[in-house]
Amino acid sequence: MGYAAGVGKTYQMLEEACELKTRGVDVAIGYFEPHGRPDTIAKTEGLEIIPRKKIAYRGSTFEEMDTEAILARNPQVCAVDEFPHTNVPGSDRTKRWEDVERLLDAGIDVLTTMNIQHLESLNDQVWHITGIRVRETIPDWVVHQADEVLMIDLTPQALLHRLERGVVYGREKAERAMRNFFRESTLAALRELAMRETAHEVEHRTLAEAAPAASPAAGVAAAIPERQKILVLITADPATAMAIRRAKRIADFLGAECFAVAVERSGEAGAMPEAEREAIDRHLNFARNLRIETRVLEGDQAAPALIDFARRNRITQIFVARPRQRSRLFPLLRRDTVQSIVNLAKDMQVVIVSDRAPAGRA
Amino acid sequence: MTPEARRKTPEDFLRVAQAEERAARDGHLKIFLGYVSGVGKSYRMFDEARRRRERGQDIVVAAVQPRVPVDVDALLRNLEVVPPKGGGDRPAIDVDALIRRRPAVCVVDGLAYDNPPGARNPTRWQDVRDVLDAGIQVIGSINIQYVAELSAQVEAITGKHVTETVPVAFLKSADEIELVDAPAGRPMEGSPEEQLDAARREQRLSKLRELALVLAADVVDDQLNEYLERHGIRHSIGAQERILVCITPRANAGAMIETARVIAERFHGELITAYVNQPEISPAGRAALEERLDIARAAGARVEILDGENPVDAILEFAKANGITQLFIGHSQRSGLWPRIWGNPVDKLIRGTQSMDVRVFPQ
DSSP states (O other): OBSSTTSSHHHHHHHHHHHHHHTTOOEEEEEOOOTTOHHHHHHTTTSEEOOOEEEEETTEEEEEOOHHHHHHHOOSEEEESOTTOBOOTTSSSSBHHHHHHHHHHTTOEEEEOOBGGGBGGGHHHHHHHHSOOOOOOBOHHHHHTOSOOOOOOOOHHHHHHHHHTTSSSOHHHHHHHHHTTTOHHHHHHHHHHHHHHHHHHHHHHHHHHHOSSSOTTHHHHTTSSSOOEEEEEEOSSTTHHHHHHHHHHHHHHHTOEEEEEEEEOOSSGGGSOHHHHHHHHHHHHHHHHTTOEEEEEEOSSHHHHHHHHHHHTTOOEEEEEOOSSOOSSOGGGOHHHHHHHHHHOTTSEEEEEOOOOOTTTO | OOGGGSOOOHHHHHHHHHHHHHHHSOSOEEEEEESSTTSSHHHHHHHHHHHHHHTTOOEEEEEOOSSOOHHHHHHHTTSEEOOOBSOTTSOBOOHHHHHHHOOSEEEESOOOOBOOTTSSSSBHHHHHHHHHHTTOEEEEEEEGGGBGGGHHHHHHHHOOOOOOOBOHHHHHTOSEEEEOOOOOOOOOOSOHHHHHHHHHHHHHHHHHHHHHHHHHHHHHHHHHHHHHHHTTOOSOOOSSOEEEEEEOTTSOHHHHHHHHHHHHHHTTOEEEEEEEOOTTOOHHHHHHHHHHHHHHHHTTOEEEEEOOSSHHHHHHHHHHHTTOSEEEEEOOOOOTHHHHHHOOHHHHHHHHOTTSEEEEEOO
16 A cells, blocks of 8 residues: 555565565466566566457457466465556456456455555545545555555655656656655545544454454444444435545444435426436446445435435434535435435434545645 | 745645655665564565665665574675674674775664663664664564553553653654564464464464554554645645544533544544634633643543634634544524524535535534
8 A cells, every 4th residue: 555656666576576486385466567676676576477368349459467367377375566556448347456356356366456545444534644536546445454564664755856856757757746646635634534444444454353342432332322224315316425425434443334315306207307217327336336225215205215215224323515616407306305314313312424625726 | 825925834834844854964864664573574674675775876884683584684685784793693884984985875784772871872773863863764573562652552562561662753753664564474373372473473463463553543643744845735635534523612522532532443543533613712612622622632532712803714714724534513503583584504514515424513
């Protein structure tokens, strides 16, 4: 786990691969991105690299990891660079992390690299820090499954120094990167995020080992009087994705169950505009991808239907997004919905999740 | 709101003092932080020394550990060493010789050592401060066990009492701090007893590792805030969660504070409790309030008493000025006509906090 390109993740991964090889472990490189960095390329010497697969797409040829070739070769340990990568259309699997799951299922141990910005639940926070919306994300449960998460640290000063010397990127590309993404404060904030997240991953494993019979966060759940159950309201508002991420993150931290509910107007079934229905479906899918249980309820108004569901299911915390837009298009999303939920759910915790707009834009 | 509107906390003043101290001295301090010996701090540090030397920097070694692994020894052979004074098992770095030799950079492997009696300073980190004041850069290393403020926590984990320590303020005064992380160890083969021992050891190491990660994150957070302050930016960029719990004499403070404590702890965030002064408070209300604030203090919260005619405005102003990311309040207990005429404070707080999460609690 790193916080920026150039901190030395790939280098350290390859170093561990070399070390394993000297100890007699059967290691192969499944995918490696040289980025023209001589030090890193030198590290692959003496290691077996499994050739990439060529995939033709729209008249160009793309190279992807050849998962089938790795499975056929069946090494004990496989090093795979750039865990959050999205495969070119036409590949067997959409995401590299899905390829890695395939390798793990086949009993191959995997070493892989990623930066903190690609963790799904931190997407909004990263946007807030960098002003960049990261598209290639990895669901938190995938990272949680890892046996070890290791923080690869380098101080921002040293990283900027490396950039100046053109070690990380070519020179002209480096200048552009330095102006934007690599501003010192941005780097410091991402670095802090990576450290806190790694601390959390370490703690998660420590607790899991300490109480193997109980749930991972049993120690913490016990500190809170009752078992927490979290419910998040899904609407067509774009801010919903953020509410889902935040709810899931809290649920994971507290070891709580998490549900997501959308309310569709009953009666005149065709009344819901197509755009609204599509947005809701997209958000429901997103929640399911994060392994949240979803339900679609019928009701004229969102708030009473949601609260009714919450009471029946003994929900203790409701998460709802602060509407991003006062929309005439989506009448269900008026701010009144938030107000009604707060007024109706006085026996529960209600969390109004806000956009943490990027610094300087707020 | 202007940057000046942000209220200074004791931490802010400390940070400013540390920044001034850092600016006043000429030498640049870089610290490698590990969680146990054997994670490769020394190697990383001496490897950096080698690279700097290859780039033409005048670099010397002022202290090495009593026992040196083979790979580190190989690096040391190509570096100039200024021999320590005293020898034996407790040598002190030779500050006078270093200042006479005047290299650009000096390497000190192991910052947490007490000097023998009669030395220039009682401890090595104080010697390092003198070297920095003389305008020489220092690269040093330390394990989390030897941070003075963490010694009780470390003793609870390891069962070992450590006497030679370095104050956390010295670590925070560093210009750069780099974390050296490594896996806490893999399951061993062997007898069930041996495996249990190995598992316990791994647990202990994982806890130390977590301490080191969080300390490094805190140092980075301080540096980030200082950087933002220097550039006149209010802190709104932080990667840290800052939770503000709003207390009233009637609030169900127990649940709010406990939830806030758990979330702050899990996210390694900061916990603040605020109360807005109300002149007409009854003695019973005052007693109830003090009790709630004591709960907050016991949970490790910073307690702030705010003034302002309008409690909602006072809370909003404080929250915005302090980069609060989560605001905890109680559900409004008023019902009927009153809120319809005057507006509900909960609604007002929700409307007023555009970039914070608001968590409303049952009363």
